[in-house]
Amino acid sequence: MALQVTGGVGCCCPPGSARRLPQAAALCRPPRAVVSGATRVVEEDEGKVRLGGSGVAVTKLGIGAWSWGDTTYWNDSEWDDRRLREAQDAFDASIDNGMTFFDTAEVYGTALMGAVNSETLLGGFIKERQQKDQIEVSVATKFAALPWRFGRGSVLSALKKSLDRLGLASVELYQLHWPGIWGNEGTRCSIRTLCES
Numbered sequence: 001m002a003l004q005v006t007g008g009v010g011c012c013c014p015p016g017s018a019r020r021l022p023q024a025a026a027l028c029r030p031p032r033a034v035v036s037g038a039t040r041v042v043e044e045d046e047g048k049v050r051l052g053g054s055g056v057a058v059t060k061l062g063i064g065a066w067s068w069g070d071t072t073y074w075n076d077s078e079w080d081d082r083r084l085r086e087a088q089d090a091f092d093a094s095i096d097n098g099m100t101f102f103d104t105a106e107v108y109g110t111a112l113m114g115a116v117n118s119e120t121l122l123g124g125f126i127k128e129r130q131q132k133d134q135i136e137v138s139v140a141t142k143f144a145a146l147p148w149r150f151g152r153g154s155v156l157s158a159l160k161k162s163l164d165r166l167g168l169a170s171v172e173l174y175q176l177h178w179p180g181i182w183g184n185e186g187t188r189c190s191i192r193t194l195c196e197s
Contacts (some may be wrong), residue, residue, distance in 0.1 A: 059101045068109060105119075106165075124167075
């Protein structure tokens with residue numbers, strides 16, 4: 001899959017010019033982000049915003065999934081069927097109300113004290129919902145630059161494991177968790193290099 005940006009010139013048109021000059025409307029519409037192989041093009045006027053200059057569009061409101069499965073900071077140190085149903089209901093309510101951008105991390109809900117990994121839960125929710133409805137979900141996750149993880153290989157390995165837990169082939173945004181902690185400049189360079197290649 002490749003990301004392509006197509007369409008108008010967007011930011012180069014003076015405000016209001018499309019209304020004054022109807023023939024300029026096609027040139028002044030915002031660029032569209034197209035993922036090759038996808039059947040749908042997302043435009044910014046569909047209630048979505050672009051992630052930086054990437055052309056990737058996500059809903060204006062994202063849903064954080066830190067508490068899903070976590071027992072260290074959330075859920076009174078226990079994860080049970082009731083909390084699982086609540087997380088599933090929160091996911092479904094988000095989708096039903098047009099919020100399809102979810103943020104998680106490889107360390108949310110680590111397997112301590114009965115926790116369930118947030119990426120695993122989110123991936124299961126996405127899969128289950130896609131069996132019922134045609135939905136498009138955008139996912140952001142994070143690489144934890146822990147002191148013993150160095151270089152490109154650590155980043156690639158962590159990303160592959162995150163994708164496996166999520167049950168996805170790719171994510172819209174891959175972030176460095178806790179930038180600046182533990183002197184992780186090398187990790188930032190590794191992630192930047194991966195994104196540019």
